[in-house]
Each structure stands twice: as structure tokens, then as C-alpha cells.
Amino acid sequence: MKINKIELYNFGSYEDYCVFDLSSNDPAKKIVVIGGKNGAGKTTLFTAIEVCLYGHYAFGYKIAGKFYFKTISELINRNARIKEDMVAYIRISFSQAEGREHNDYTLERRWHVHRDNLQETMTVWKNDVLQDTNERRNFQNYLLHLIPPDMLKLYFFDGEKIADYFFSDAQVNIRDALMVLSGNDTFDILYNNVKRVLYRDKNEQNDSSERYLKCQRLYEESKSKLEQTKEQRQELLEKIDQTHANLDELKEDYKTKGGITLQQWQSLQADLTVEEELREQLNRERKQLAAEVLPFIILKKLVAKVLPQINDEEAFRSYKILENKLTAPSFIAEFEAALSEVGLSQAKQREQVLQHLNETLLVGDWDDYSPLFSLSQDETIRVSAIVQHLQTFNTNRFSDIKNQLTKSIERSKLIRGKIKDSNIEHLSDFVRQTTLLEGELEVLSTKLEHNELQIVVEKEDLETKTKILQSARDDLKELLKQESVKNLSSRVLLLLEDLQEHLYTRLIAEVERCLKYKLDQLISKADFFDDIRIDQSFNVHLFRNQEILVTDLQQMLKIGGTKGVRQKIGDLAYQYFTNTEEDISYA
Incomplete structure (x- = not known):
């Protein structure tokens, strides 16, 4: 990795925008020296490089949580922190030879603070091409393996404190970094995983066995309990069937002996009363018809003449009323006065008009007619209704009444026969025994309902116990498999220990040689140290003879x-x- 440019904005003591241009085309210039007074920002610059490259990994945090953001917040320039809305960032541009390829990267970590809410964004450009989310994540892993964070201090260090970095009581241990850098961290991971298998709690198998046996016992108990409850249900069903059979047998035996229930006896008495009331009603109707209808049916021809006679008498009465009106002196006087007003003043003309009026209105020959009934208006209406009823009466009603009476008498005979043949002498015993059996049925039905609910609950409990037992069985199987793995892991562990010792010895020797060579180049003081030793824990020791x-x-x-x-x-x-x-x- 060759860093070409470092840009800082509101980070640490660097307020606003600051840039360090480290680009050089001279291959001999491989070391950059940063000089300055105390507090000038040398350490801040080194911290900025670490933060930009590794983010939360630079401080040993596994995730970018509140502790990491608190640390970042303290590193932001104090003058910039005063602002309510603030931006800070670190941007590093570097070149990296990757096999035959030579790639240019730009990495930026930017922080935006708004009302004490800090947010971080990471942006990566590869050869001026913006990388997506997955590519950025892969690039972060790439940096962690390219130069592990613990190794960074070998490349960026304070010259005044370089010796402290290698003493045995130094705070930084480069073992893990060297293991990652050399690719030997895989053996560490494998070795730790094998030890984890071997150091697992030795009592775990016994606990799993006991848990499986306990779950099996609980399962058997739950299963046995469910079977017992089902057997109780079957017994209840058999008792219910037997009680029903006893009740049916009691009723049949009572019935065979002529015994009837009180309800049946009351029903027969009620049926007999109904028949007697029916016959009484039919006889009343027959007597009424014989008195009110039968005589007129016998005199049917005379009844047929009643309505015409009533109509004639009604017409005669209307005629006489009109005649009396027309011959009344008051009417004649008013009529003659009216004729005079229209111009008929001669007495002869008035008589002719009046005679013509009488001839027109008084139609019919009623001079010798004599009324037979002389009924009033109400009497006429009642007589007309009676005559019409008699004319429409169905004479078959007499034979219907006779037939109904005959059938009712026959039904009454049958009912009386049943009552005669029935026996209610032992009714009280029958009712008592029936009540006892029905009470037993009610109790048994209640028990059966409770039993069925209990079966549902116990089935659910058995299903739960079955799942728990299956889980315990699977765990035990897994542990038995792991025992086989442990036996194999023991041999693998011994092999890895031998392999690690060999790899460590080679790696330590190589690191000792390289460190001694580089420190001889860097440290100008003569006889500062004679040799370097790195122990198995990768603690570095400088010593002089x-x-x-x-x-x-x-x-x-x-x-x-x-x-x-x-x-x-x-x-x-x-x-x-x-x-x-x-x-x-x-x-």
C-alpha cells in the first residue's frame, strides 16, 4: 500500500479542510516522516489514518455501536461540534499492487451530526469507480487482511516511543496480526474449535441421558393416564347403554302388565272428554237445526213464495206513500203556484198537467191489493236474510252430523276399552324406579362429558410430551455423535499442536530476522540492542549482550x-x- 493523499475536514485539531499530499514518483522514497511540536497533530493524523481504514475495528469494537460513536464524537474538532448541523470526514487515496494489477483506491469516512445525532457513511472508489454496498463490505474485509489493525503501528509509529512497542509489557500484542498476515490464523480458528469440542461439559451427556429418561417416563405416564381415561369413558358408555336398556325393559314390562303411566292415563281421559264434548256439540246443533231449519225445509214451496210476497208488499207500500204525497192539498197548492209562475194560469191547464203527472208516477193496479205480512223495515231485512239462508242451506249437514256422532261413539268405546284394560295400580313404583334410572343416566352423562373434556386435555398434554421426548431423543443422538467427534478431535488436536509449534517456530524465526534487519536500519544509536527474541505468545524482547x-x-x-x-x-x-x-x- 502506498498512501498518496490524506484529506481531513473538522477532525481532531484539524479545523475545516486540511490536506497532506504524499504522492511521489521516486521509488526510493518509501518512508514518510511527519514532524512537529507537541500538540501539533501528529498522533491525530495517525489516528485519522486508522479510523479511515478500519472504522470501529481501529478501537477494537466488533460493531459500530454507541461506544464507537462516542469515541468519534470526541475526535471531531471541538469548534465544529458547537454547530447544530456539522460535517466531518477523512479521505485517503492510496495505490495497491495486486498481483500484476495496479489499482488506485479512495476511501472516505464521513460523519454528519445533527442535533447530537451522529451518522457515519463509508464511500469507496476503485479506479474512480464508485463501489456498491457489497463491494464496500468486501473492501473492508480486504483491508483487515491486507494490514491487520495491530500491524498498522509497525508502519505508522511515534519515533520517540518505538522501543516501547516491542517490550514484553507493551499494550499491543502483534501475535494475532502476524497470524492473519501470514495466513496462519486458520489454524488458530481450527485449533480453538477443536478445543471447544473437547472441553465441552463432561456431564452434558449424563444430563442429556437423564433428561431423555425423565422425558420418556413422563411420556409413558401421560400415555398411561390417557389410556386409563379412555377406558373410563368406555366404562361410562357401557353403563349408559345398560341403564337405557334397564329403563326400556322396565317400561316394556310395565306396559305388558297393562300398566300405563299417569300421563298416558290422563291422556286417555282427556281424549274421552273431547269425544263427549264433540257429541254434545253435535247434538245441540242437530236440535237447533230440527227446530229452526227442518220445518221450513218441509214447507219449501211456501218458503219460496215469501220473498216475492215481501217484494210486492214493499212495492205497494211505496205506491201508497207516493199517492198520498201527490194528493196532499199542500203539494197541489205548491204545484199549481209553480205552474202559474211558468205561464199556466188557467185551471183547466193545471188540472191536465197534474193528471198527467199522476198517470206517469202512479204505475200499477193496486186498488184491490191487500198486504199479507205488513212487515216493518227491520223485520223485512231479518226475514229476507232467514229466507236466503234456508234457500242456500245444505241438507247433507243432517247426515254429516249423524256420521260424526256414530264415529265419535266408536272412538269413545275404544278409549273406554283401553282405560278398562289399563292398570295404574303399580304406577307409583314404576315412577319411582323410572326416576332413579333417569337420575343415574343424568349423572353418567355428566361424567361422560367431563371425561371427554379430560381426554382432550390429556391428548394435548401427550402431544407436548411427545415433542419434548423427540427433542430429548434428538439431543441425545447428537451428543452420541459428538462423542465420536471428540474421539477424533483428540487426535486432530495433537496433530494441530505439533503443526502449530512447527509453524510458530518458522514464523517467529522469520519475524525475528525481518525485525532485526529493519530496526538496524531505523535505529541509528549504536549498541541499542544485540538481538531480538519472540516468545511463543509473540511478545517481542530486545536484549543486549x-x-x-x-x-x-x-x-x-x-x-x-x-x-x-x-x-x-x-x-x-x-x-x-x-x-x-x-x-x-x-x-
């Missing part, structure tokens, strides 16, 4: 003990000099 008098060691031991000696000569020299506290005391 220097003679120490035994008397000096004895003085160190006397003043600070073995701990004091260790602090004076260093961990590596202490381990090289002796392996135990007794050895150093003996010395």
Missing part, C-alpha cells in the same frame, strides 16, 4: 530479591540465566 558481575547480582538479590533481579536484567535474560528462584539464590 552485557556482562554482569556476580557481586552486582548478589546486591540486586539482596535489595529487591528475585523480583528485583528480574526487573533489572529482563524476563528473557532471567529465564536464560536460570529456571528457578533457587538457582538465582545459589548463584
